[in-house]
Amino acid sequence: MKEVVSIVKIGGNVIEDDHALDQFLNSFSKLKGPKVLIHGGGKLATKLSTRLGIPSNMVDGRRITDKETVDVITMVYAGLANKKIVAQLQSKGTNALGMSGADGNSIQAHKRPVKEIDYGFVGDIDEINSKMIANLLGTGITPVFCAISHDGKGQLLNTNADTIAAEISIAMASYYEVILYYCFEKKGVLMHIEDENSVIEHINRTTYKELLDKGIIADGMLPKLHNCFHALEHNVAKVCLGDVGMLQKNAELFTTITL
């Protein structure tokens, strides 16, 4: 039986809030066995853009990434957010190593082709350097990825953190039994969006279709759950969605997804 690796993605709202981040990093540090962290930082990037007088253009929740914006996200994601997390994890006894997708050639991508919308320097993932990540995990290092990939030709690319988490999980499935955690501000996937406690505790392929048909999974949850099933269909063992408490199993409620 393969060893379990925990791949955890945290949302931007957690990074924003010093107290929530500290609480999250405490829980993450206590996770036993090899683990990987993936983070975004969109709201911090918007803040810095505003201070620098660079407009933030969002289409369907995705950032249009022009030349100035790719510099801003590189400063915020790979610099400020990533190094803050790494330094704090070190203080909690986790030997973290922060990376963008350019580092160790860990995430190769290509610039998204322009169709109706020109997203600019946004990358769609081609390949995860799974051997390099497995090597790091093997030496007791905890990789901490920010939401940036590269094209192998010198260009950094803004890349969705949920997708990076799913693709790294899939790549690690050759070496490990992978549990993928999407950690965010809600307690899980909700049956009634206005009722925070209406968490759907288990979802599988059959109930997923029913939830889609009934329109219960909508908006931001659609791409997230798409990522979950994409991961499960590519040998990831289990996906969990919920708030910080989920990691130490002291949350009463969270959502578990299997095929």
Added chain:
Amino acid sequence: MKEVVSIVKIGGNVIEDDHALDQFLNSFSKLKGPKVLIHGGGKLATKLSTRLGIPSNMVDGRRITDKETVDVITMVYAGLANKKIVAQLQSKGTNALGMSGADGNSIQAHKRPVKEIDYGFVGDIDEINSKMIANLLGTGITPVFCAISHDGKGQLLNTNADTIAAEISIAMASYYEVILYYCFEKKGVLMHIEDENSVIEHINRTTYKELLDKGIIADGMLPKLHNCFHALEHNVAKVCLGDVGMLQKNAELFTTITL
């Protein structure tokens, strides 16, 4: 006989200028064998500080690093400068991995005690994680360090890049024969500051004392040469100072320092 490792520090002026950086990274990429790059980014940090309305306070060429400034240097050194260099090295066939001193706990330091001047979040190095760096080099990775260390308690610290280069060189001397290169805009240590071609080609302990006595080594060269001899006295084989051409031995002139 030990394998040779090249430890190269590039100055801020090279990072500033896209053409000079590209030329430097081409030469660096062609260096055979294991290698490490260390960079600063002070001028880029000053630029960003100015745009954000944060005053840059310098004392004897050292940056006073308050809470806002440590965020700025984290964004610029660990984010913008480091990831730009890493992505470009990847495009040139060098498997670079960018790091601050917090990453992999590679550079532990303590906040400089306040005496006459409070430098703020500036770190003096306590320990280099030489085993981790040697492990990375052993797997064909080229570590790229920015000028940031950490205190192990969650705080990032601004740390002089020349000193980081010297300390990493000393740490690597247990594993490798180390050649340390300080690459900057001048052709080497100059006999006459106004004559760019008056490069002193060889310096040793005896001639160093003579140059100091005559006042030929002064200002910014004083701490740089102090770092060189500190490294040589701790088992670093050779230190070279010069411009980009030095790395591929196609510079006619550069300075070599041995004990």
